[in-house]
Amino acid sequence: MTALIIRRIILIIPLLFIISIISFIIILLPPGSYVETYVENLERTGFLMDESQIKAIYKQYGLDRPAVVQYILWMSNFLLKGEMGRSFIYQKPVTEVIMERLPMSMAVTLISLAVTWLLAVPIGIYSALRQYSIGDYVATIIGFVGLALPNFLLALALTYLVFAKTGHAVTGLFSIEYKDAPWTVDKLFDLLGNIWLPILVIASAGTASLIRILRATLLDEKNKQYVTTARAKGLPEHKLILKYPVRVAINPLISTIGWTLPLIVSGEIIVSQTLGLETLGPVLLSAAMGEDMFLVGSIVMILSSLTVIGTLISDILLAWIDPRIRFDKVSI
Amino acid sequence: MPTAIASCRVFPSIVLSVIAILVSQEVAAGETTPVVGSADKMVSADPIVVNQQKYPVPTKYNEVPLFASQVASGQLPPIEERLPAEPFVVGPGVLNSEEWLDWEVGQYGGTIRTPNLNGGVHELALAMGMTILRAPDQSTRDPLPAIVSSYQISADYSQYTLTIRQGLKWSDGVPLTTEDVRMTWELYADERIYPSFPRKVRTLGRGDGIPGKLTIIDDLTFIITFEASYGQFVAELSSWIPDYTLLFRPAHFIKQFHADYTEITDIQPVLDELQINSWEKLVILKDMPHWELYREHSIGVPTLTPWIAETVTSSVIRMVRNPYYWKVDIAGNQLPYVDRVESEVSNHLQAIMLKAASGEYDVMTSYAQVREMPLYRLNAERANIKTVLHGSINNPPILFLNHDFDYQAAGSVWQRLVTDPRFGSAIACAIDKEDVNNTLYFGLYTLDGYTRENYDPQTANTLLDQIGMNKLDPKGFRTDPDGNRFELRITTAAISPDFLALGELLKAYFEQVGLRTTLDVIGSQLFGQRMNANQLMATIHWSDEPIWGPGISEDYWPSSKGHWAPMSEQYFATNGDSGRHPPDYLQKFFDLHVARKVVPPQSPEGEALFADLVDWFSRHYATIWPVGRMTVPTVYNADLGNVIKAGYPFDRALDYGMEQLFFRPSK
Numbered sequence: 001m002t003a004l005i006i007r008r009i010i011l012i013i014p015l016l017f018i019i020s021i022i023s024f025i026i027i028l029l030p031p032g033s034y035v036e037t038y039v040e041n042l043e044r045t046g047f048l049m050d051e052s053q054i055k056a057i058y059k060q061y062g063l064d065r066p067a068v069v070q071y072i073l074w075m076s077n078f079l080l081k082g083e084m085g086r087s088f089i090y091q092k093p094v095t096e097v098i099m100e101r102l103p104m105s106m107a108v109t110l111i112s113l114a115v116t117w118l119l120a121v122p123i124g125i126y127s128a129l130r131q132y133s134i135g136d137y138v139a140t141i142i143g144f145v146g147l148a149l150p151n152f153l154l155a156l157a158l159t160y161l162v163f164a165k166t167g168h169a170v171t172g173l174f175s176i177e178y179k180d181a182p183w184t185v186d187k188l189f190d191l192l193g194n195i196w197l198p199i200l201v202i203a204s205a206g207t208a209s210l211i212r213i214l215r216a217t218l219l220d221e222k223n224k225q226y227v228t229t230a231r232a233k234g235l236p237e238h239k240l241i242l243k244y245p246v247r248v249a250i251n252p253l254i255s256t257i258g259w260t261l262p263l264i265v266s267g268e269i270i271v272s273q274t275l276g277l278e279t280l281g282p283v284l285l286s287a288a289m290g291e292d293m294f295l296v297g298s299i300v301m302i303l304s305s306l307t308v309i310g311t312l313i314s315d316i317l318l319a320w321i322d323p324r325i326r327f328d329k330v331s332i
Numbered sequence: 333m334p335t336a337i338a339s340c341r342v343f344p345s346i347v348l349s350v351i352a353i354l355v356s357q358e359v360a361a362g363e364t365t366p367v368v369g370s371a372d373k374m375v376s377a378d379p380i381v382v383n384q385q386k387y388p389v390p391t392k393y394n395e396v397p398l399f400a401s402q403v404a405s406g407q408l409p410p411i412e413e414r415l416p417a418e419p420f421v422v423g424p425g426v427l428n429s430e431e432w433l434d435w436e437v438g439q440y441g442g443t444i445r446t447p448n449l450n451g452g453v454h455e456l457a458l459a460m461g462m463t464i465l466r467a468p469d470q471s472t473r474d475p476l477p478a479i480v481s482s483y484q485i486s487a488d489y490s491q492y493t494l495t496i497r498q499g500l501k502w503s504d505g506v507p508l509t510t511e512d513v514r515m516t517w518e519l520y521a522d523e524r525i526y527p528s529f530p531r532k533v534r535t536l537g538r539g540d541g542i543p544g545k546l547t548i549i550d551d552l553t554f555i556i557t558f559e560a561s562y563g564q565f566v567a568e569l570s571s572w573i574p575d576y577t578l579l580f581r582p583a584h585f586i587k588q589f590h591a592d593y594t595e596i597t598d599i600q601p602v603l604d605e606l607q608i609n610s611w612e613k614l615v616i617l618k619d620m621p622h623w624e625l626y627r628e629h630s631i632g633v634p635t636l637t638p639w640i641a642e643t644v645t646s647s648v649i650r651m652v653r654n655p656y657y658w659k660v661d662i663a664g665n666q667l668p669y670v671d672r673v674e675s676e677v678s679n680h681l682q683a684i685m686l687k688a689a690s691g692e693y694d695v696m697t698s699y700a701q702v703r704e705m706p707l708y709r710l711n712a713e714r715a716n717i718k719t720v721l722h723g724s725i726n727n728p729p730i731l732f733l734n735h736d737f738d739y740q741a742a743g744s745v746w747q748r749l750v751t752d753p754r755f756g757s758a759i760a761c762a763i764d765k766e767d768v769n770n771t772l773y774f775g776l777y778t779l780d781g782y783t784r785e786n787y788d789p790q791t792a793n794t795l796l797d798q799i800g801m802n803k804l805d806p807k808g809f810r811t812d813p814d815g816n817r818f819e820l821r822i823t824t825a826a827i828s829p830d831f832l833a834l835g836e837l838l839k840a841y842f843e844q845v846g847l848r849t850t851l852d853v854i855g856s857q858l859f860g861q862r863m864n865a866n867q868l869m870a871t872i873h874w875s876d877e878p879i880w881g882p883g884i885s886e887d888y889w890p891s892s893k894g895h896w897a898p899m900s901e902q903y904f905a906t907n908g909d910s911g912r913h914p915p916d917y918l919q920k921f922f923d924l925h926v927a928r929k930v931v932p933p934q935s936p937e938g939e940a941l942f943a944d945l946v947d948w949f950s951r952h953y954a955t956i957w958p959v960g961r962m963t964v965p966t967v968y969n970a971d972l973g974n975v976i977k978a979g980y981p982f983d984r985a986l987d988y989g990m991e992q993l994f995f996r997p998s999k
Contacts, residue, residue: 031857040860043893044827045457045698046725046876046885047573047623050530051539052520059527060616083607090646091617091629093607100646159686167714169690171683172647176445176676176692179648273679278647282679286450 005316012308016301023300024071027293033063034088034291061088074294084301085294089287094298097283102265104173105279108272109264112199116206117253123207124214125246128222143208152274155201159275162197170197171276179278198275202268213252221245247321254321258314262306266299382474383482383495387421390664397440398671399655409505411666414656416499420466420478423662427989429468432980437661438669438973438994444694447684448649448675454698456649456675457623458987460637461572464494464579470725470982472567472882473934479508479576479636479658489563489931492544494579496552501656502634506584510554515583517546519619524612532568532578535559536929539905563931563938567883572988575622582634589614626651626675638668638991649675659991669994691715694969695986695993701964702776708967718970721776722980724962725879728777729831731822731838731956732871732894733759739899739912745812746869751917754795756953760785761792762845768837768958772830781957782877782949792845801846809848823852824872825859831872834958838872863895871895878961878982881942883933888949890921896954897921921948971996 035057039049058064062073077083084094127136146154163169172179173194178187221227222245230240265280272281280299287295319325393411395403402408424435446455465475465483477483479500484493500508520529520543534541535558544556544565558565568574587593589602591611599611608614620633628644636658639651651673659667678684685704688696689711700708700719708719733756738744749755764787765779785791796802800813812818820842824831835851842849854862862868873894876885890897900918902911914922924945931937949955964983968975974992976985986993 031861036857036860040856042623044874045454046879047457048886049621050532052526052528052530053621055527056525056616060613077607086607091627097646156682159683163686163690167690167711169683169686169692171678171680171687172676176648176674179676180643180645180650274683276678276680276683283646286679 005312008312008315012305012312015308016305019304020075020297020301021071023304024067024074024293024297027288027291027296028067030291032291034293035061035063037290038088070293074297084298087287087295088292089290089295094295097295098280098299098302101278101280101283104277105266105281106264108173108195108198108202108277108279109260109268111195112202112206112268113260113263115199115203116210119203120207120210121214124211124249125218125241127211127215128218128249129241131219139211143211145208146204147208147212149204150270151201151205151268152270154204155198155271155274158197158201170194173198173278198268198271198277201271201275210253214249217249217252218245221248251318251322255314255318257317258310258312259307261310261313262303265306266303379487380485381482382477382484385418385421385476386426387423387662389418389421390660390662393660393664393666396653396655396666396671398653408655414501414505415660415666416481416497416501416658418481418497419658419660419666420476420497421662422659422667422992425468426476427466427468427992428976428980428985432469432976432985433974434977435992436973437663437665438992439996440665440669440671440994442670442995443672443674444670444990444993445692446673446675446695447687447693447699448677449681449684449699450677450679454675455695455984455987455990456626456651456673458572458984459639459673459990460575460622460625460635461988462576462622462636462638463570463572464576465566465570467570467882469980469985470879470882470884471934472570472884472932475566475570479580483569485566485932489561489565490558492556492565492569494554494556497658498552500636500658502582502585502636503640503654503656504585504634505656506582506634508580508636509551510548511551512580512583513546513554514548515586516579516581519581519586519615525615525619530574530578532565532574535562536926537562537564537568540907561930563935564883564929564933566932567934571882571884573884576636577620577622580636581619585634586615586619589618639673647677649673649677651675657991661992668991670990673990688717688967689715691717691969693967694972695990696967697984697987700967702774705965708965712970716970717967718975719965719967720975720978720980721963721965722976722978722983722985723878724964724983725876725885726962726983727781727875727877727957728773728959728962729824729828729834729872729874730781730894730958731759732873732896733954733956734866734869734871734895735897735918735952735954736866736890736899736912737869745814745816745818748813749799750953751915752799753951753953754799756956757785758792758795758799758845759842760953760956761788761795762841762847763787763838763956763958764841765958768834771837772833773959773963776963778960778963780960782946782955783953783957784950789845796845796847804846805848807848808846809843810846818848820847820849820870821852821868822849822870822872823854823859823862823868825854825856827856827859827873835872838958864891864898866895866898868895875955880945881933881939883928883938888945888955889925890954894955917952921945921952924948969995971998 035054039054042049062070074085077085086092087094087097090097123139127139130136159170173191174187175190178190181187227240227245230244266284269281269285272279273285276282284296284299393415395411399408403410408414424430448454462479464479466478467473467475479497480494481497482495496508496510502508519525520533529543531537531539533544535544542559544558547555547557549555568578589599589611591599596611599614603609603611603614606614608617617629618633620630624630625633625635625637626641626644626649631641631644635654638654638657640654641649642652643650653668653671657667661667681699684699685707687693688700689707705719708717712718733750735750738746760783766787769775769777769779796810801810801818803811803815805811805817810818822835822838824835826832832853839849839851863871871894875887875893877887879885880888887893890901897918899912900914903913904922924941928938928941928945933942966983966986968986973994973996974989
């Protein structure tokens with residue numbers, strides 16, 4: 001198994017290299033460039049740039065050179081100096097832009113995940129064990145509604161409801177006084193007062209799908225022979241459920257846990273954009289629309305690497321938790 | 333009219349000629365002799381000399397409370413030393429005409445919060461608009477000397493003598509001198525930084541015009557001489573588009589990053605920190621246009637603006653007042669009144685609207701729309717906000733007919749139609765202006781655009797019959813004069829929601845008079861490309877007509893927003909190397925355009941030429957105006973003072989005049 005893992009890790013490098021080329025090509029596909037978008041935006045507000053100024057900006061961003069040259073420079077900077085280039089929109093190194101928003105992205109995602117799991121697992125188990133009870137039906141209905149409603153719609157509706165009732169617009173994680181203030185207890189309370197809404201929205205959709213998956217698998221498992229045997233042998237009910245069928249039912253959840261790694265960075269982009277959260281999602285979106293090449297390229301590279309690594313971690317975890325995979329020497 | 337000019341014109345002409353002689357002698361004593369073009373010399377009245385303001389300089393100044401402790405501890409010099417010897421005095425009628433603003437002396441203090449969508453250009457860019465000369469509102473007529481304490485324009489509008497206010501300092505306390513102007517010219521001429529001299533400082537504003545010659549007289553006075561008359565330069569000096577950065581850049585600051593003035597070893601640490609690989613790129617970055625002066629990379633750049641960037645992140649912009657700002661009010665208070673400006677970056681327009689309706693912004697001009705007025709009105713009490721309706725420097729979308737489309741095809745049908753005024757008139761008569769106004773704009777916009785025709789489908793039908801489009805094809809639409817299928821293709825992009833709505837309405841009107849019409853909606857990038865390539869017959873786009881007259885905007889240009897003659901424009905811009913040789917009537921437009929540049933746009937001659945231009949547009953139907961002027965709201969904090977009155981003909985008054993806003997104490 002160790003050999004397998006090592007082989008997988010070695011394969012990551014050429015994979016990432018190919019991903020970097022593809023993402024760079026995709027960024028350059030839309031017609032125009034950052035400078036053209038920049039000039040257009042200025043003109044819309046009434047400011048007219050002089051042609052010589054525009055040419056100077058092309059030169060400043062290195063956009064006057066062919067794409068291949070830009071790619072090679074970007075890659076070599078990254079490999080030799082660990083620099084990921086400069087963002088055109090923010091006019092500072094990409095690493096700074098990302099690091100500014102990464103902590104909040106991670107916080108929002110991790111809390112949402114924790115809430116999702118804490119809600120989904122007990123409810124899913126209950127739903128399966130008390131199939132067709134009132135509780136099951138209620139959980140199912142709420143689950144389907146949460147799954148069917150688009151996240152951003154729920155976000156907008158909740159924001160408006162809160163606004164209509166209290167006159168306070170919950171947009172963003174912090175009020176303007178605390179946005180760049182050092183951490184204090186007040187700032188924490190401000191955060192708590194604002195963060196519940198995005199967490200609620202993000203968790204609602206995730207919870208629903210997890211509940212259904214857990215319920216389905218558990219329903220399958222709970223009628224199997226080994227459960228009956230354990231019950232007959234006198235194991236207390238709660239222990240036998242949790243130790244055996246739930247372990248099997250958790251498998252599908254574990255296999256997707258690796259993909260939370262890129263999610264931690266990118267977060268839920270649409271909800272972040274709608275609510276104006278200070279996470280990486282809106283940055284990625286506006287960078288993509290503004291053709292801010294190096295910022296988008298770097299974030300896509302980071303997300304791809306994390307996805308690949310995350311998948312690997314998932315596989316390892318699965319092998320660790322599920323002995324069938326280990327002992328049957330089923331190849332991962 | 334400022335008393336300065338009235339009194340100058342009363343002076344005997346001898347005094348004026350003496351001044352003119354003295355000036356020309358000083359110039360001759362300098363290194364360069366200005367070459368004044370003879371063929372384009374305008375024989376006009378006396379030279380213009382303006383060296384007085386509207387209000388006298390106050391005798392005593394009131395220190396800013398925010399700086400009191402810093403002055404006491406010696407960190408900042410006292411106010412008398414921070415201000416120029418004769419600061420620019422703001423009072424009634426200076427930044428806005430008295431007709432539109434009941435100006436009052438304000439009070440220090442407070443923070444103005446503004447919205448910002450995606451960190452783009454918005455309110456703050458205009459609040460940073462400090463022009464060299466200043467006329468009220470959006471005018472460029474007889475401007476007052478602002479950054480300069482006096483200016484002189486030769487009788488033929490080819491020579492401009494400017495004297496910087498003595499004691500005027502950059503935001504870091506370094507005095508503004510002619511060295512800053514010299515450095516600006518040096519940067520313009522340096523191909524490593526600027527590929528070419530900017531158009532606005534070339535004679536007649538042409539891309540191939542000779543750049544103005546700069547002559548430095550002393551620390552404060554300098555002369556710019558153009559090859560020929562260039563009256564439009566007055567408008568450039570008074571316009572917030574090029575702004576003070578047209579002539580003044582902080583030389584002492586930029587030299588730190590310029591390899592000709594600083595050792596590359598001293599510059600290298602900065603290059604490494606910012607991950608830039610050449611000093612030229614660093615200079616281009618640090619040589620900041622004024623619309624970037626609130627971005628993160630502007631922290632530390634010396635400015636002449638009322639506020640300077642203090643901290644900027646990707647989610648919030650914080651600015652604090654400039655201790656060396658060079659304007660005071662008539663009571664001796666240093667402007668701006670408000671100490672701080674904050675702008676929160678949002679990614680979503682709806683979030684901005686919601687926040688505005690909950691009173692979280694003190695000034696919102698860019699994102700407020702008439703459509704959302706009910707939202708603001710309903711919440712006005714609870715959120716302590718007010719709204720005011722006024723005009724705009726933008727126009728609602730208009731229809732552009734491309735006079736260059738299909739020009740290369742012999743016997744082109746479109747060319748015959750578009751050069752026939754009856755066709756343009758028919759199109760104009762087919763549009764129900766009131767219907768457009770009521771459907772799209774709540775009936776709040778005006779109907780007085782350049783299109784004189786009103787809704788008259790009968791006349792439209794008659795005219796179309798007269799041109800020979802009186803036969804119908806099998807589908808019931810009119811054929812062209814040759815009897816073939818005719819299609820009017822209107823192309824637009826979803827740049828604003830009303831473009832598409834207007835397109836649909838126009839299609840309905842034109843089909844009612846029998847013209848088969850298609851509306852093509854494409855992406856905005858593709859839209860721009862196709863317009864440039866002369867592939868579009870008719871387009872829908874904006875323009876900034878209200879500021880064409882003062883010379884601030886040139887949107888009527890054939891390759892500006894809606895391209896109505898891109899190939900003729902190319903011919904003009906390349907001096908005949910490429911493009912289409914314009915037919916006589918189009919050439920008349922270009923002649924008018926050039927003639928306008930010779931004189932100041934709001935001089936009597938300039939206004940006469942502009943009236944001719946408007947007439948040209950009305951008669952040739954390059955632009956067709958479904959509605960005239962926009963009405964836009966501004967949402968603002970109910971406690972703010974010095975807010976313009978309803979009906980103000982332009983917009984963004986609270987941005988362009990943000991320095992005179994103040995918070996009244998709440999009751």
